[in-house]
Amino acid sequence: MGAKGNPVCLRRIFSESHTSEGMNVVKTVAIVGGGAGGTLLANRLARRLAREIEDHEVQLLLFANREVHVYEPGFLFVVTGEHEIEHYTRPQKSLVRRGVRLLMEEVQRIDVERKQLRTARNTYSYDILVLATGARPDFDLVPGMREGAHNFYTVEGSLRLRDALANFEKGRILIVQDLPLKCPVAPIEIFFIIDAYLRSQGRRQNVELIYSHPSPQLHHEPGIAEFIAKRFAARGYTFLPEVRVVEVDPQKRVVRTEKGETHEYDLLIAIPKHRGAPVIEASGLGDTLGFLPTDRYTLKLAGRDDVYVIGDATNIPISKAGSAAHYQAESLVNNIVHRLRGLPETARYDGKLACFLVSDLHESSFIGCDYNTPPRPIPSTELLYWFKGMYNEMYWLTARGLL
Template sequence: MAKNIVILGGGTGGTMVANHLAKGLKHDIKKGDVKITMITNAEEHIYQPGWLFVAFGLQHPEHYIKKQRAITHPSINLVIAEATKIDKDKKVVHTNKGDFSYDYLVIGTGAVPRFDLIPGLPEAGDDFYSPEGALKLREKITNFKGGKILITMGMPHKCPVAPIEFYLMAHEFFEKKGIRDKVELVYTYPLETVHSAANVAAWYKPQMEKRNIRYVTEFVPAKVDPQKKILYSKDGKEESFDLLVSIPPHRGAKVIFDSGLGNEMGFIPVNQYTLKAINDNYIYVIGDATALQISKAGSTAHYESEYVAKNIEQELHGQTPTNFYDGKVFCFIEAGLEEGTYINMDYNHPPNPVPQSAMIHWFKHAFNEMYWMTARGLL
């Protein structure tokens, strides 16, 4: 009987791991020894980093969306369904379109921005973390005539550098528009510094000072008054705004809470080297869904997918897995509209931005185009 590999979630991590497996196990699939099923709840695959550019009107949203089927290897059984529960004892994923048994399960259900966790935020806040949010924000930014823009963040959130990019881009956007002197940019951050990574904070602080961006640290958002347009922090600080850009705290997917697999935030504890769920030999977890203390980023999911796919191949062939993820993450950072930098890190090496340049900015844009090849497992 064929061994069943089920991948839950067709985002960056799920798609990459599925495509790597389809290639690595092509002979086994042909012989009928292995079947790969990907369960995901959306017909369309979205390249989320693109929303940053959509928010500034620099690219159309359609540019970052493709049919999931088009980027999924033809040998993969793609099921568009909502998973409702994972039963790890019976090794079954329950969905609204039936049940799927597995020999190995890869969970890549991502992280969900939870606007609802901050009272008043759904009504008062704008965002670039969802397609609808980015389009609404585009209208507000491109028509902004002046006033105070405030950015607020909860922890954890995916792409820890996206708020930095947003503000450095906003500064230049309004400068080019000739109204920078009419726009007050205020950056709030929940920790003691302006970024969770010390070297990134050391790089970013003077960038803000140079551009006259005011920052407030230890600002943990508690609630928003949409009428008065005031954001309150947990310790009683207040900031008014004309436009509030929010990146709320993220939590795991509902199915993870409903299956009792995650921690209190709905993220799944894993072995940091094998990426196997703690105490479960048949479940691997990938990308934003893990409880690892590393960046929730597409790049993380990308590197992890290679290790997970190789280890599953080895296990299916009766071998001991020998691929140990080292925590590698690589992220480009836009430092305005024409320059960029990047950070590279792993479990033993913290990120440290390199000198910014126009070339790195263009590399980021080139990667945005190449993403679709990466998702297919070709790069």
């Protein structure tokens, strides 16, 4: 073993990083998207490839189009005023460790044939590409929704909803959602949180709080539906099944559903169907909703050996969640490092994800699942809520690749 590491690996990198003329060729790993998955992956790769980066054998590029990194699960606690939005945001550049070249540039076109990324400023070549471009709620898909509805899936949305709830004394709050959406338990969490918040302030008796779902059940995952159903039965909550909103009339304060029903509201909270990032659609890489056809085990883009996908951008049939991106990063780091070192890519993503389900102002459940284990929430406790709070604080260590 030499001072710098394993001699076998060194020889492999050395041979790969020289052309026939003996010129040094740097291998470029490009990551598009500086959200939860892309930032974590870049930082972890930088740690594992520290020596190769130092020796200019590998360069790591991270393309980010937002100066501010947002921890989205924090929106739930902004809505009740428990924390300010600043608690859940950090400058993107403060999260990126040495060894990662952060490019604050929006990628406009991905050319997987030429292995190039185009931005407004430049065209970049890559050897290995990771797409971490996420998913976004499409508020323009339903006429009237952008003007007529509140949401808690964006910074602006959660601040506006916080202010609306702070002044809401009586009337009907209706929660609607469509699939696919990221964190598919968040709409039921906001229902439980708003219920508890209004109760804690003595304002619940004049408020009718209604939860709906596009499926006939309280949730499309049977185990989660069963968990929610027990609470609904015990507390007499109101549920509207098969509500897929096709139009919002902000003047009349009415939603119209696919089945032709109408439902009135005084305050509407709507989470629409999500889509992939515009660049995926513009580059012709996604399915009809702009999600990337991805191998569920290797996380490679279909038909591409040199392109990987992480997080919400995939079309893998699991919940779109930051924790999924976290576990995916573990196998991607191993496979990318192995690949650069000329070793076989042995890691497989097993569909693992874990998330909390907040069920009161001071209680949470927890859900763990993978490809072979369907999600089944465990009973809510105060201790789990405390763990949720802990994780919210520790997220910044996760993003920096330290956890």
